[in-house]
Amino acid sequence: MGAKRARQRSRSVREDWSAWLPNEMDSLFDATRGELESSxxxxxxxxxxxxSFCEGDKFDCARESAPVFAELFDRLAGRLSLLIRxxxxxxxxxxxxxxxxxxxxxxxxxxxxxxISMLSGLLAKVVxxxxxxxxxxLSSLGDIIEELQKETCTIVSAVADGNHELTxxxxxxxxxxxxxxxxCMGETTVVLKSFFCALPAEExxxxxxxxxxLVPAPQAVETxxxxx
Numbered sequence: 001m002g003a004k005r006a007r008q009r010s011r012s013v014r015e016d017w018s019a020w021l022p023n024e025m026d027s028l029f030d031a032t033r034g035e036l037e038s039s040x041x042x043x044x045x046x047x048x049x050x051x052s053f054c055e056g057d058k059f060d061c062a063r064e065s066a067p068v069f070a071e072l073f074d075r076l077a078g079r080l081s082l083l084i085r086x087x088x089x090x091x092x093x094x095x096x097x098x099x100x101x102x103x104x105x106x107x108x109x110x111x112x113x114x115x116i117s118m119l120s121g122l123l124a125k126v127v128x129x130x131x132x133x134x135x136x137x138l139s140s141l142g143d144i145i146e147e148l149q150k151e152t153c154t155i156v157s158a159v160a161d162g163n164h165e166l167t168x169x170x171x172x173x174x175x176x177x178x179x180x181x182x183x184c185m186g187e188t189t190v191v192l193k194s195f196f197c198a199l200p201a202e203e204x205x206x207x208x209x210x211x212x213x214l215v216p217a218p219q220a221v222e223t224x225x226x227x228x
Contacts, residue, residue: 013101016194025196028208032083033189039076040185046072047171047178054168062167063159069174070156077145077181080188084145086210087195088138094203098194100134103141103187112147113180116140137191145184148177 011019021029046069053062091097102124103117120140124133152174159170199207 011099011197013099013190013194016099016197017190019193019197021196022201024204024208025199028204028211029193029196032192032211036076036079036083036185036189039072039079040182043069043072043076043178043181047175050171051175054171057164059164059167062171063162066156066159066170066174070152073152073178073181074149076185077149080145080181080184081142083188083192083211084138084142086207087191088135090203090207090210091134091195094206096195096198096200096203097131097134098191098198100130100137100191100194102133103137107183107187108144108180109176110148110151110180112151113144113183116144116147137187141184141187141191145181148181148184152177 020026046065050062050065050069053059053065102121104121105114105118108114108117117140120136124136155170155173155177159167162170
């Protein structure tokens with residue numbers, strides 16, 4: 001098992017992304033990825049609608065859209081946090097460690113996300129072992145998501161009593177936060193694929209069970225993920 005993991009960790013993250021997975025792993029990866037992307041699409045639609053309201057001077061409609069956006073934002077953020085926690089807990093318990101690439105501040109637009117990712121990327125390059133680098137990246141992604149949620153909540157609360165100029169500016173800020181959450185989703189999905197590349201077959205079942213809360217029932221049944 002150790003030799004197997006060593007071989008798989010010798011791949012790059014780029015090679016992991018295009019690597020073949022056994023059918024069960026591939027089904028679980030696709031179902032999990034699909035659920036995250038569905039949540040992100042719904043969030044993007046909500047954002048685009050609110051921005052259209054602002055462009056059409058329908059600021060009352062834009063303000064009314066803010067609580068819905070916040071709920072959808074928290075939904076996606078919560079699922080990402082759960083996935084990150086599941087990967088972290090499994091890797092810590094079983095010692096399964098995938099390839100991992102540092103976070104890059106250039107992939108984010110907001111100041112908070114850029115600051116956390118820049119520090120994480122710098123430390124990953126000069127300090128950490130591969131094990132610590134993996135867990136630190138997960139921790140940094142979790143920190144970014146948590147901060148994005150806090151900023152979103154603050155802005156949405158301000159929108160309720162804001163004037164027209166504040167409402168439009170607030171939605172531009174929410175657009176940046178949505179962009180950065182989408183980046184976190186992409187980073188987490190890449191980590192998940194590399195994690196599956198390093199996951200021994202005998203560890204699939206316990207990992208699968210932890211992920212069932214992310215997979216809708218129809219997909220779980222279709223892919224055989226619901227069996228005991």
